[in-house]
Amino acid sequence: MGTPTVLDEPRAIDMHAHQPTSEFLHDAGGQMMKDAADRFGADLEPDTYEHMLEEYRDAGVGRAVLLGWDAETNTGNPPVPNDYVAEVRDEYADFFVGFGSVDPLKDDCVEEAVRCVDDLDLSGFKFQQIAQGFDPSDPEHEELWETIEDLGVPVVFHGGNSTLGACSPGGRGLKIKYGNPMLIDDVAAEHPDLKILIAHPAYPWEKEQLAICQQKGNVYMDLSGWMPRYIDDQVLQYAQTLLSDKVMFGTDYPMLEPEPWLEQFAELDFDESIQRKILWETAEEFLEL
């Protein structure tokens, strides 16, 4: 098998995985997900967790962060419920780390965030600002960031453009400006104890993302959502040098799958010590595993 030698021990941690089931692909994804799938040739056929775990095991991946999704106010689609994320995490507790999602436009988002950690024992939060239709730097969300900082768990923010709604009239009303990482810089500056992961090389704002990751000790990024061959050269350069302690592995499963991703990553021929950092060492620290 063509995976890198550092993966002989299955320690890699995928920082970005979605459910391969209809809860995510059909219910939460709705028409905007169909647009993306039509455009990029992805397959929206639901799959099982058993098959998912088998794919990960074959690829040499030991764990994955399973993300919640609640963009109900902005999209009208139902959420992937936090209780469901916790249930799946419980069933495969040695594999999944569960991250909840709260809709910042809902009145009870702060209470739901507390419930996710205190009652459901979820390990962090995922925000998708474009689908959720909000600006994280807007002072109206201050109480939410303060609460999550106090809860002591990390957050994942979406970074860059989104393929959701691709090529549909008006992009289904989604606004990509909310994916600009500069909006996260404000949150990071005001909440130094909040650990933040900007998901994906944040096309077309990779330079901004690299600048924030350099300047803010509490901000990290992952390589999910892009096959390694297509990741911006400067991102790959920084991942091996200045930001080698800040960049983590992620796929965006089931849109991208671990084995082909890791095969392309191995082709980049990064130093083995750097591969270990990207594939699991930084993630273990970030998630406090």
Ligand SMILES: [Zn+2]
């Ligand atoms: Zn994703």
